[in-house]
Each structure stands twice: as C-alpha cells, then as structure tokens.
Amino acid sequence: MIIKTFQTPIEAEHYAADLISAQVRAKPNSVMGWATGGTMLGVYKALCGMDLSFKDIRAFNLDEYIGLPPDHPQSYHFYMRQHLFDHIDISPDRCHLPVGIGDTAIEISRYQDLLRTYGPIDLQLLGIGQNGHIGFNEPGADLDGLTRKTALSPITIRANSRYFGTAETVPNEAITMGIGTIMTARKIVLLGCGASKADAVAAMIQQSVTPDCPASVLQRHDDITVVLDKAAAASLSLEKQRA
Numbered sequence: 001m002i003i004k005t006f007q008t009p010i011e012a013e014h015y016a017a018d019l020i021s022a023q024v025r026a027k028p029n030s031v032m033g034w035a036t037g038g039t040m041l042g043v044y045k046a047l048c049g050m051d052l053s054f055k056d057i058r059a060f061n062l063d064e065y066i067g068l069p070p071d072h073p074q075s076y077h078f079y080m081r082q083h084l085f086d087h088i089d090i091s092p093d094r095c096h097l098p099v100g101i102g103d104t105a106i107e108i109s110r111y112q113d114l115l116r117t118y119g120p121i122d123l124q125l126l127g128i129g130q131n132g133h134i135g136f137n138e139p140g141a142d143l144d145g146l147t148r149k150t151a152l153s154p155i156t157i158r159a160n161s162r163y164f165g166t167a168e169t170v171p172n173e174a175i176t177m178g179i180g181t182i183m184t185a186r187k188i189v190l191l192g193c194g195a196s197k198a199d200a201v202a203a204m205i206q207q208s209v210t211p212d213c214p215a216s217v218l219q220r221h222d223d224i225t226v227v228l229d230k231a232a233a234a235s236l237s238l239e240k241q242r243a
C-alpha cells in the first residue's frame, strides 16, 4: 500500500487525477472504475480540464441507489453525466452503471455479466465511507462478494443526506459492485479527504483485515495508492502519515 498525504484536499485531488490521466495516456483503451461522492468532484473537475482523450475508454461505476431513475438529480447516473461524461469525449455506450429501477435481480446479473465480459478493471478509483465502506459495501459485507443488493447503514444514510436535504429521502438500498470484483482491479487509487474520514482511514490501514471495516481488505491488494489530505490522515501513526 502506497500512502500519499497532502496538506490540502485540492492537492490530493490533483494527485489522484494525475494517476488517472497517466493510466489513460499509457493505455488509451483502459477499463476504468469510477466512484462518486463529494470527494471525487475535484478529481473530475481536474480531469475535465486536461488535454486527454477518453474516446477508447470503457468504464464501470461502483454503485447506484435502488429506486432512483437515471435522470434523478441525486442518482449516480446523473452525477457522472454532470461532473464527467458531459465534459469529456467518452462514449456513452461504453459507460456502465447499475440501473436503480426495474427488476433488481435481473439488473445485478446484467451488471456482473458486463464486468465479467470487459473486466478486469485497469484502474479503480475509490472513496471511503465514514464507516469504512467502499462502493456501497457496508460493514459486514462479504469480502469476496460480486455485484449485489445492499442495505445502507444509518451512518451512510446520515452522511449522504447532505446531498438529498433530508435523511428520509435517501434511498435505503443500493446495487453495488462487490469487493471481490474491486479486488480484481489491476490498480486501485483510494482518495480520502476531511476529518470525518480519519477514523475509517486509520482502521483501513492500521487494523487487521475485517468485514467490520470493508476497506481494510485493500491491505491485500498489491497495487493500491491511498491518497489523503492531512485531515483524513490525522488518526494514522506518524510513521504512516509520512510514508
């Protein structure tokens, strides 16, 4: 695990964007894994400002809320169009996300089949939840799991209510790529910023691997870069902060 700590979120976001652009330049037909959430906004803004072609890229997103149609402003479909896809030359038919409406079981198998067909992912971008979730793999998730339906934990619903206005309007279920699939990505870049992530980041890096902190499984990946701002790194040992 490579750990890079920066003074400010903007430096961390730019570093993560540079790792992504290096991947796209080195392999223009890479299979990318995109993440959502507030943490990624600066990364996508930086990518949109680069002289970089995504026309041969195929991409998979980690997750989608069950019950939100793709045109819902809080859906991850909408987020990706708003913050990335509408600003780069990526081809919409190569951008895959789970669809949150319709028959969930059919959708899960459609998405897993796509991942099987086009995977493994070359570079997976990840955020981290305050409870150590990755994608929507909440504490207790199967560390070898594939695409599945998941119930959101109260802490995740509370954290994500800032995007919805109220906790009551946050869907309580999602479809998420499983940890087993995430772990098959050739490279992983995890970005964590802000004090609210400090405990989850420390558990991910310094505790033993446990489903109680799904991100801890990333200790077993052999090509992962964890990119942090100072606030998110604050609960790490000094030695790890300097790594």
Ligand code: GLP
Pocket (backbone or CB within 6 Å): 035, 036, 037, 038, 039, 040, 062, 063, 126, 127, 128, 129, 130, 134, 135, 136, 156, 160
């Ligand atoms: C969300 C997403 C995750 C994301 C995380 C952090 O619920 N499903 O993929 O990494 O929680 O979100 P934020 O960056 O808004 O803190």
